[in-house]
Amino acid sequence: MTQEQFAKYSFLLDRTARKVKQYAQQQFKQGNFDVTVDQWIVLKNLSEGGDMSQTELANLVFKDHPTLTRIIDLLVKKGYVERLPHPQDRRSFQLHLTDSGVSKVTSLRPKILQIREKAWENLDEQDFEEFKRILNTIYQNLGGQILE
Amino acid sequence: MTQEQFAKYSFLLDRTARKVKQYAQQQFKQGNFDVTVDQWIVLKNLSEGGDMSQTELANLVFKDHPTLTRIIDLLVKKGYVERLPHPQDRRSFQLHLTDSGVSKVTSLRPKILQIREKAWENLDEQDFEEFKRILNTIYQNLGGQILE
DNA sequence: TTCATATATTTGTCACACTAACTATTTGTA
């Protein structure tokens, strides 16, 4: 394995990740989902995890704080999320899905699961396991903490 | 394999790709390379492919035209690249590495190859093959054309 | 030749990633 190969794999990884995101975003747009892929990830995690602070959410979705701040801003503007004051800590917010946010998640979830499926055609269970293991190894090699 | 799993893999892929880029960018910064990761990719391809138009380069690096225009703008500003008029086609440019660009590529190449290596520790030849195959399968599933 | 169409590049807009610096508040320790 030459060093040149490593650069190629890095390139392939980047190219594929961009493609997956771009494909999903196109489908989102075509379906008039009114949210971006990243906004969806935030909504979904809020829906599953219940009210939480921005820091907790940032750790869940692996986005940095400035990025999350802006995504939340957009979701607040769209009326899907609200920032409630934290009862004990005045520096912090409790992020809360509005009724509109809840129904948005409910209506989009099945459509988005279907979109996500497309990328994984022609691959089998064992491929997924390998893929997960390799991705997590890379992540750890670069100092990341993997989950579970 | 549930639909939920597909969403998780999409997430892992995105997270890992971001990590790889972020890690490289940090090292670039620490070494005062004076270019970003994407600027490097452009310089490297120009160095290996010789003078070419922006369209040709865009296809090589899988970036869209507006993105490439802006990256080139920055590289021109830094003095590593120049836009020479195309002899036959006045719509087009020949992108050309300046002397400064050539020596930049020469000096950075070994350092960057070393940085790229880090992500791939604890993986073997077979892992790389699997990884490449899976990434290319995903890319094709979403309508992309793979090379070779 | 002329005009519709295609191509090369740029510009504008919105969203996201990362860094650094900043405000406000809380916590730990002397």
Add this chain to the structure above:
DNA sequence: TACAAATAGTTAGTGTGACAAATATATGAA
């Protein structure tokens, strides 16, 4: 208690990614 250090979140700046529309030039068919 007082004050330094840590934490929650925001703002600003730069770079990149996707998409649409605009400009300039080239090409092909009538």
